[in-house]
Amino acid sequence: MSLLRHIEAVNRWRPERFRPLLLAGRRVGRVRDDFAPVLAAFPAVFRVDGDAVRLTPDAVDTDTLTAAVALVGRRLVADGLIPGWRGEWFDVMAEDGDRPLLRIDRGALPRFGVRAAGVHLNGFVRRADGLHLWIARRAPDKKIDPDKLDNMVAGGVGAGYGPWATLVKEAGEEASLPPEAMRGAHAAGIVTYVMEREDGLREDLLYVYDLEMPEGLEPRPNDGEIVDFALMPAADVLALVRDTDQVKFNVNVTLIDFFVRHGILRPEDPDYLAICRGLRR
Amino acid sequence: MSLLRHIEAVNRWRPERFRPLLLAGRRVGRVRDDFAPVLAAFPAVFRVDGDAVRLTPDAVDTDTLTAAVALVGRRLVADGLIPGWRGEWFDVMAEDGDRPLLRIDRGALPRFGVRAAGVHLNGFVRRADGLHLWIARRAPDKKIDPDKLDNMVAGGVGAGYGPWATLVKEAGEEASLPPEAMRGAHAAGIVTYVMEREDGLREDLLYVYDLEMPEGLEPRPNDGEIVDFALMPAADVLALVRDTDQVKFNVNVTLIDFFVRHGILRPEDPDYLAICRGLRR
Numbered sequence: 001m002s003l004l005r006h007i008e009a010v011n012r013w014r015p016e017r018f019r020p021l022l023l024a025g026r027r028v029g030r031v032r033d034d035f036a037p038v039l040a041a042f043p044a045v046f047r048v049d050g051d052a053v054r055l056t057p058d059a060v061d062t063d064t065l066t067a068a069v070a071l072v073g074r075r076l077v078a079d080g081l082i083p084g085w086r087g088e089w090f091d092v093m094a095e096d097g098d099r100p101l102l103r104i105d106r107g108a109l110p111r112f113g114v115r116a117a118g119v120h121l122n123g124f125v126r127r128a129d130g131l132h133l134w135i136a137r138r139a140p141d142k143k144i145d146p147d148k149l150d151n152m153v154a155g156g157v158g159a160g161y162g163p164w165a166t167l168v169k170e171a172g173e174e175a176s177l178p179p180e181a182m183r184g185a186h187a188a189g190i191v192t193y194v195m196e197r198e199d200g201l202r203e204d205l206l207y208v209y210d211l212e213m214p215e216g217l218e219p220r221p222n223d224g225e226i227v228d229f230a231l232m233p234a235a236d237v238l239a240l241v242r243d244t245d246q247v248k249f250n251v252n253v254t255l256i257d258f259f260v261r262h263g264i265l266r267p268e269d270p271d272y273l274a275i276c277r278g279l280r281r
Numbered sequence: 282m283s284l285l286r287h288i289e290a291v292n293r294w295r296p297e298r299f300r301p302l303l304l305a306g307r308r309v310g311r312v313r314d315d316f317a318p319v320l321a322a323f324p325a326v327f328r329v330d331g332d333a334v335r336l337t338p339d340a341v342d343t344d345t346l347t348a349a350v351a352l353v354g355r356r357l358v359a360d361g362l363i364p365g366w367r368g369e370w371f372d373v374m375a376e377d378g379d380r381p382l383l384r385i386d387r388g389a390l391p392r393f394g395v396r397a398a399g400v401h402l403n404g405f406v407r408r409a410d411g412l413h414l415w416i417a418r419r420a421p422d423k424k425i426d427p428d429k430l431d432n433m434v435a436g437g438v439g440a441g442y443g444p445w446a447t448l449v450k451e452a453g454e455e456a457s458l459p460p461e462a463m464r465g466a467h468a469a470g471i472v473t474y475v476m477e478r479e480d481g482l483r484e485d486l487l488y489v490y491d492l493e494m495p496e497g498l499e500p501r502p503n504d505g506e507i508v509d510f511a512l513m514p515a516a517d518v519l520a521l522v523r524d525t526d527q528v529k530f531n532v533n534v535t536l537i538d539f540f541v542r543h544g545i546l547r548p549e550d551p552d553y554l555a556i557c558r559g560l561r562r
Contacts, residue, residue: 096554163548186544190557207548261542263467267444267488273377276471280561 003242003259004271006252007278010204013196021112023055023065023101026094030113030201038081042072055102065102073108082108083199084143089159090116103159110200116156119167120254121185121209123152123175123219124234131234131262133255134219136174136226138248145248149240150226152211152219153177154251163187163207174226175219185211191257191279193250208254210261234264253279284523284540285552287533288559291485294477302393304336304346304382307375311394311482319362323353336383346383354389363389364480365424370440371397384440391481397437400448401535402466402490404433404456404500405515412515412543414536415500417455417507419529426529430521431507433492433500434458435532444468444488455507456500466492472538472560474531489535491542515545534560 019036021029031039031053040048045068047054057068066089076082086107091100092114109116123134134152138145155170157163167185171177191206213219219229232240238259241252257279259265265272300317302310312320312334321329326349328335338349347370357363367388372381373395390397404415417431436451438444448466452458472487494500500510513521519540522533538560540546546553 096558097551187541187547188544189541190554192558205554210544260468260470263469263490266468270378273471273486277377277473277561280558 001243002271003252003256003265004274004278006241006249006256007193007275010193010195010250010253011278011281013194013201017196018113018201019050019052021053021055021114023094026101028055028092028094028101028112028114030203031111032113032200035081035111035200038076039072042075045069045072062100062102066104069102069104069108069112073105073111076111077107082111088156090114090156091159100159106156110197110202113201113203115203115205117163117205117207118154118156119163119170119207119209120151120191120251121153121167121171121211122188122254122258123211123213124258125213125231129233131264132231133234133237133258134213135230135232135237136219137228137230139225139227142225148248148251149246150248150251151254152229154254157207167207167209173223174221175229176222177217177219181217182211184214185209188261189257189280191250191253192281193253194281204250206250206254208257210258234259234262238264282524283552284533284537284546285555285559287522287530287537288474288556291474291476291531291534292559292562294475294482298477299394299482300331300333302334302336302395304375307382309336309373309375309382309393309395311484312392313394313481316362316392316481319357320353323356326350326353343381343383347385350383350385350389350393354386354392357392358388363392369437371395371437372440381440387437391478391483394482394484396484396486398444398486398488399435399437400444400451400488400490401432401472401532402434402448402452402492403469403535403539404492404494405539406494406512410514412545413512414515414518414539415494416511416513416518417500418509418511420506420508423506429529429532430527431529431532432535433510435535438488448488448490454504455502456510457503458498458500462498463492465495466490469542470538470561472531472534473562474534475562485531487531487535489538491539515540515543519545 017033018030020027021031036048039046047056077085084107088106089103092102125132136150138148138150140146153171153175157166168179168182188208188210195202299311301308302312317329320327328337358366365388369387370384373383406413415433419429419431421427434452434456438447449460449463469489469491476483
């Protein structure tokens with residue numbers, strides 16, 4: 001099979017079925033046509049027409065806007081129209097590097113097509129026989145992709161946290177790695193994609209990090225989200241990504257980015273350019 | 282100053298001033314409007330209308346096409362309309378990974394807006410006080426960016442050479458690095474840009490490579506294109522790129538890509554996302 005199928009899978013969406021979610025004229029998300037009429041039932045918060053969904057309290061402060069959208073969101077959870085409230089706030093911004101305009105719960109992000117940021121940490125070991133990667137296995141009760149393989153550490157960038165603070169927090173929670181172990185981690189770029197799902201759209205921006213693990217330091221499960229860790233030759237991980245669907249949907253993509261950056265995937269691969277271009281759009 | 286200015290500088294062009302160069306209906310380059318009438322004088326090779334320039338011998342073989350375009354090209358060099366013949370053939374393709382349709386001399390590439398590939402090698406040393414980079418200084422008689430700073434090794438991917446063969450060849454010619462020294466080099470991705478120049482358009486695809494230089498191995502000038510090499514702290518190189526114009530125009534961009542991949546430039550930088558997105562379009 002081809003590595004490219006994973007990049008194509010996370011970049012599949014039909015733009016013509018979505019209309020922009022606007023706040024004071026700026027796009028902060030995207031609403032699918034079949035969900036727009038649902039929001040029209042809340043005219044104090046949303047004004048819906050054929051071209052766009054507008055947040056109507058556009059002159060108010062962040063906290064008020066956040067509360068107004070949350071009230072609608074909780075009602076939609078009760079009605080089964082949003083899969084669940086996750087208890088994790090995400091900042092909503094109009095553009096890269098912009099200030100947050102409101103916050104929204106993780107469970108409601110796809111319905112509003114709001115861009116979310118995450119961090120993914122590749123933990124690796126250099127050995128004489130090549131690079132090895134620490135690969136996590138997700139718990140069987142995870143909402144998304146239970147039992148699948150994952151990066152050593154990964155998590156969403158919650159409201160008020162930057163990518164680095166998120167990474168340090170998640171490293172402790174998921175892999176029992178103390179903050180001092182994270183000093184050797186470094187940022188290595190971004191991976192982006194836009195993906196249609198049953199409940200809307202995921203427009204994700206993933207900050208990727210690398211950490212060369214020193215001898216004697218091993219990740220251990222902590223908070224129950226990860227059940228075990230295995231150290232695998234990078235070439236075996238590449239084969240898993242290429243030939244199976246054992247890896248979490250978007251971790252396939254951050255691993256492909258790792259393979260590109262570390263020369264495990266090479267320009268001689270006929271899909272190389274399409275893969276490089278597809279990782280960041 | 283900002284790192285972003287270098288990315289903006291290599292992505293400045295006015296699409297409305299160019300028309301496609303077509304071969305059998307497929308775009309192989311772009312011709313600026315002011316150059317199209319010049320090509321109209323060679324109707325055996327080019328058919329020019331308001332929408333496009335077409336290569337007319339579209340059913341012939343690669344060698345014949347190559348010769349036909351070269352005859353026109355040499356005439357235009359004589360007339361001062363192409364800056365010079367470089368004696369280096371580049372493959373012309375319609376799309377990524379496609380087979381070559383004809384070859385064209387390096388000096389004529391911008392006039393025809395043909396995409397060209399290059400390789401850039403970052404030679405680096407890990408020290409206790411951080412990464413250091415081997416930076417080359419270009420000879421004062423180089424046609425493009427004389428005296429400017431450059432990657433340890435760089436060069437164009439000529440017709441018939443792949444990126445790896447080009448890299449090994451250039452490493453010997455420019456930096457006296459033998460093929461066995463290159464075994465430790467690995468591909469690390471691509472950088473792309475489209476840049477308008479006085480004589481047309483550069484649509485470049487750069488394959489970037491990293492090589493951690495072992496103790497005792499140093500680059501030395503060989504073929505006269507590079508006059509010296511200096512090992513500099515990566516942070517100093519970042520400052521040079523940010524604050525000066527001492528670095529060759531597109532080497533600024535491959536160095537920024539290195540800084541991103543190695544965490545020398547971080548997500549906390551307000552331009553980080555624009556920089557990441559701007560490196561690959």
